[in-house]
Amino acid sequence: xxxxxxxxxxxxxxxxxxxxxxxxxxxxxxxxxxxxxxxxxxxxxxxxxxxxxxxxxxxxxxxxxxxxxxxxxxxxxxxxxxxxxxxxxxxxxxxxxxxx
Numbered sequence: 680x681x682x683x684x685x686x687x688x689x690x691x692x693x694x695x696x697x698x699x700x701x702x703x704x705x706x707x708x709x710x711x712x713x714x715x716x717x718x719x720x721x722x723x724x725x726x727x728x729x730x731x732x733x734x735x736x737x738x739x740x741x742x743x744x745x746x747x748x749x750x751x752x753x754x755x756x757x758x759x760x761x762x763x764x765x766x767x768x769x770x771x772x773x774x775x776x777x778x779x
Contacts, residue, residue: 682766683740686747689764689771690735698727704770711776735760 685702692700707719709726716722735751738759747764758779765773 680769681742682745682747682764683742685766685769685771686740686749686764690749690751696728701727702770704767704772706772707770708773709776710774712778 688700688702692698703719703722705719707716707722709716709722716725735753737749737751739748739750741748745766747766748761749764750759750761752759761777763775763777764771
């Protein structure tokens with residue numbers, strides 16, 4: 680599976696509610712201007728299943744080595760969002776979210 684597919688599956692998991700599509704490393708971290716999660720358990724407890732279904736319009740997806748950057752528009756509203764993924768051995772280890 681390519682790193683791009685791992686990221687696509689991450690978004691598909693949010694759209695469908697299928698947790699098996701979340702390929703997250705046990706040391707997973709998530710950072711955004713709303714706050715940070717420094718471990719997988721915390722991220723899953725706060726986010727998974729508690730946010731509305733995620734529907735986005737993909738604008739661009741770029742892969743280079745262990746990094747994938749995705750640029751999308753959430754619900755076709757507002758400014759585009761950019762998320763930077765780091766992937767190691769088929770698992771997402773870190774996501775950094777950049778918004779306006």
